[in-house]
Amino acid sequence: MLRDEKAVVVFSGGQDSTTCLFWALETFKEVEVVTFNYNQRHKAEIQCAIDIAGELGVKHHLLDMELLNQLAPNALTRSDIEVKEGENGELPSTFVPGRNLVFLSFASILASQIGAKHIITGVCETDFSGYPDCRDSFVKSLNVTLNLAMDTSFVIHTPLMWLDKAETWKLTDELGRLDYVREKTLTCYEGVIGDGCGQCPSCVLRKAGLDKYLQEKEAN
Numbered sequence: 001m002l003r004d005e006k007a008v009v010v011f012s013g014g015q016d017s018t019t020c021l022f023w024a025l026e027t028f029k030e031v032e033v034v035t036f037n038y039n040q041r042h043k044a045e046i047q048c049a050i051d052i053a054g055e056l057g058v059k060h061h062l063l064d065m066e067l068l069n070q071l072a073p074n075a076l077t078r079s080d081i082e083v084k085e086g087e088n089g090e091l092p093s094t095f096v097p098g099r100n101l102v103f104l105s106f107a108s109i110l111a112s113q114i115g116a117k118h119i120i121t122g123v124c125e126t127d128f129s130g131y132p133d134c135r136d137s138f139v140k141s142l143n144v145t146l147n148l149a150m151d152t153s154f155v156i157h158t159p160l161m162w163l164d165k166a167e168t169w170k171l172t173d174e175l176g177r178l179d180y181v182r183e184k185t186l187t188c189y190e191g192v193i194g195d196g197c198g199q200c201p202s203c204v205l206r207k208a209g210l211d212k213y214l215q216e217k218e219a220n
Contacts, residue, residue: 002028003028006028006116009033010120011053014187015185030116033049033058034060038065048193051184052184099133100123117153123161165210166212182194187202188203
């Protein structure tokens, strides 16, 4: 049934959102992507999203969300703030308060304008940094709120919600896109495409997941 419907992917050009894009292309008849410019630390992230969408022939929307940068100073919006893990129960310095709340809300507005009922996001509760807006309970709650606010019937899909990074790589491989995602996406907090800097928390998580998956694949 979904093969006849239209979807919007919240798209950063990173590993997770690109995997979600390939999943969406296999699932829906028509797919468009939306990227948000919140004056993030690395402009390469936006260019990476533009390049991937162009290569795949997917219509790309780039929305100006610089207000989020003003409201939420953190390591992803300020070059003078160090990227570091949270300590003593605190959130990491890379947490952008309200980012997924804002992104999904604006993605739903876009979806309503282009006739899409499905919104896909790469949030994950299994391998994540403790971000509260990556939790399944938040997504389900927001889905209800958006439908009430806009009097429609959107469905927010989270294909990666219960997958760890190794399982995400497995999904990418099953979609036939492992090499593409490994080489073309930007997940690194230092703005390095592909395997990244190898040292920031995002790169460490990504590499650990890839190594685990490749070992399991070889063993089988």
